[in-house]
Amino acid sequence: MTSIKRITALLIISLVATPGLYGCAPEDRIIKDSDTLLTDTTDSDSDNTAALLESAEEEIRQASLSEGLPRNQHLFRAAQILALQNQFERAAHLLSEIDEDLNNEEMALESRLLSAEIAIGLGNAREALQLLNTTRILPDPQQLRLMNLRARAFLDAGYPLESAKTRVQMDARITDSFDQQLNHQAIWEALSLLPETSLQQISHAPLNPVLLGWVELAKIAKQAQIDWQYLQDGIFLWREEYPNHPAADVFIRELGRKQIELIEQPAHIAVLLPLRGRYAPIAAAISDGIMAAYYQHPDKTYQPRISFIDTSDNQSAIWNNYRKAADEGADFIIGPFLKSAVDILTRATQVEIPVLTLNYASAQTDISTNLFQFGLLPEDEASQSAEIAFRQGHSRAAILVPKGPWGARLSHAFRQRFEEMGGHVVSEQNYIPDKNDFKQPIQRMLNIDQSYARYRSIRNVIGGSVKFTPYRRQDVDMIFLAATPKDARQLKPQFKFHYAGEIPVYSTSHVFTGKINKQADRDIDELFFCDMPWILNPPNKFKRSLIDHWPEQQRYTRFFALGIDAYNLIPFLGRLQGKSYERFSGQTGNLFLDPLNRIHRELLWAQFKRGAPALIDISTQPVNYTLDETQPAHHTPQ
The missing domain is CATH 3.40.50.2300 (Response regulator)
Structure with a gap:
């Protein structure tokens, strides 16, 4: 197999949290990838976990022997420990046993915050938002906890912009430099979820100047997903516009200086499509989209060989076509298009040459890490x-x-x-x-x-x-x-x-x-x-290309866009695979990868x-x- 040429590109900082700002609960994080945990837990081995659970059981035992306010306090401490160990249902049950009439104002607030933490852990983000929807002015430590919980709940409920807004407001209250870095990463991850179209629209709205700076930086990163050379120039211009922005110190240096995120660029791409028969018009639109992306790619130094293999005669002979692509030296494959052929591929335990299919398998099962499924999934x-x-x-x-x-x-x-x-x-x-x-x-x-x-x-x-x-x-x-x-x-x-x-x-x-x-x-x-x-x-340059050069394919315009994204996605697949918050702003949608290597589209409305x-x-x-x-x-x- 031809070796894959690699280049360096955009860095998203990997940060591992420590106690402090994020010291409220074990799930206090934006994402859960092993390389980018914004978590509030301390590292604990199995012995430490056992000791914590034992202490929770002791608090429960003491509660059974107590009455009144002491009973409340034992139940609350037990619920705190169980929430720390992700035992949210049991923690919620203990909180429900507390006699709220006996709680003072401080205890009631702490119970409300812990209830919100538990709701988030149980996947009930809107319940958490209701609990946290208060105008009370709190002391800084509690206010930070409340805002941090709100930012997490907004994100889980599908409001990444509100999450970023909340974290920008938090930033002025954070005094620890490392906690600030964690918060900056969380802002970045929230804005990374937004499509480029939304970022463009948001940037024209009246915004807090600090938030606007983050939005403009996110726009630069989105554009650099394809135009890699644009990153450095974009950052340079951004720093001139926002010299005193909180991200202009550590975060922007990491973003622009450390280039540890490797982009894969195959030297030979084989495309498997039914070029004759019933599906030929759709295949033609996809292949023309691929070639439009190839010719209009901003990096003219990268021009892989692209070969097409006609699968019209026998779609079930997918492995014969795969081997033909391999024999011809392909180190990446786009296709097949028909679901039946994708089903055959997904039965393999390992696929040596990376494959980006143009349809989805009938069943969602664990597949090879080199097999990616993409299409227009209704x-x-x-x-x-x-x-x-x-x-x-x-x-x-x-x-x-x-x-x-x-x-x-x-x-x-x-x-x-x-x-x-x-x-x-x-x-x-x-x-x-x-x-x-x-x-x-x-x-x-x-x-x-x-x-x-x-x-x-x-x-x-x-x-x-x-x-x-x-x-x-x-x-x-x-x-x-x-x-x-x-x-x-x-x-x-x-x-x-x-x-x-x-x-x-x-x-x-x-x-x-x-x-x-x-x-x-x-x-x-x-x-x-x-x-x-x-x-x-x-219309962008790709759509104008379709209108000018392939007017007869207007009927299959969405498949033309699928071809564009299939080509442009290839270098970005590693990033999608490695970070759950990462999105690729494509022609077919805001694209992300699920744990089964299926690419999903977030669409416009x-x-x-x-x-x-x-x-x-x-x-x-x-x-x-x-x-x-x-x-x-x-x-x-x-």
Whole structure:
């Protein structure tokens, strides 16, 4: 195998926390990678852990022998120790045993902070935010703990900008230099989660000058993901603009000076695609996207050999194509495209040549560290529809999807994520695509069919006509719709006809053709949908290249973007694999890697206004503190 040429690039500082600012709990960290732990725990071996647990048991025993305030104090100390050992459920149970009427103001505050810590540990970030939503002015140590917990909860709840804002406010209160470095790293990690589009929009908003400096620095790092030479120049200009910024000391020196993050640059890339037959048009769009990225890459010193292998004849012979690529000297492979071929590859325990597939395996299983799965996964879009709907205050959803496997996949992904966040799906219906009249599934979804049934029953009883207005169910506050543009244009107006015109509708990119058609798309005005930056952002050099050189491929424009990202992602895969907070700002979305080496896309959001998509920056939307009152709550001291 041809050896992989390596170059040095952007450093993200690796910091390991010590007690101090982060001395509140063992999970007090932004990420959990072994090389970048922002944690508040002290190192403890198994003997130390056993001793701590033994002390917790002793506190519990003492509590059983005590009454009143001493009992409260023993229970609280036991809960603290158990939370330190990540035994959050047991810690929450002990806190619930405390008689809050006996607590003084100080003890009540400490109990509230520990309850928030436990809520975060249990994955209930919104519960933690409610507990921490106070305007009380506290002494600095407690105020720092509260702000640190809020920053963590904001991040876990999906508000990285709010997390960064909170940490910028914290910074002025921190006196220890190492704690400041930890806080700076946490600010950086939070902003790294944002796509470049959001950073651009945020930088034009009125911001605290220190926060604006961090945002501008994050923008430079995003641009340097592809244009590596831009990093040094960008940092130089940033330092001139922000000479007294907190990051201008240790952090910026590390960012610009230490280049320990290695970027892999293969010398020969083999692309496996079905260049003939049914999938040839899609394959052509992907391959043209790859070549557009190749020719327009800013680093002209890096020009790998790219070869194409036609997989049309036998997709199941993927290993023959893999070996052919290896025999020709490829040290990186893009493809295959069909799911069946990806399934075959993922059964291997080890793949020697790194592979970036252009689809996902049917099952999510542990695979070779050299096998990465990438594509336009519709489930990602459905999950994000659930997230934005919940963030905008909706908790009772109706689902309307087409019959068949595709609709079932999107429905399952939406429901799973919506319910994880605390929402409820109160109605779900299927429809048959490509019809003009969707009355029956809409009426069933909204219980209007039951209203008609009641009307008919009453009419039969009284034996005459009755003045009647259908009544829809009132427990739906949003609709998730999966549809093609043609069906969406039929369905959305029929919601209004069936007395549901005011209910917000959320959908995926499949409702939009990708081309502005104001006359046709007025029928889906007010509908929210997610799509890739390639579609929603103004045309960049890559899209202009498509329009100028491949106008016939406008129909497959999203696959052209997939090809661009497949090529540009290759040097960045190691960074995505090594840091859970790392994101690649691509044409298809804000890309990240899960533990199974599956690449996911975080998309942009828009709403149809007068027949055209209007971009929404969800990173600046208000925080939703809502908790579902029907769910069992954890201990929440007053």
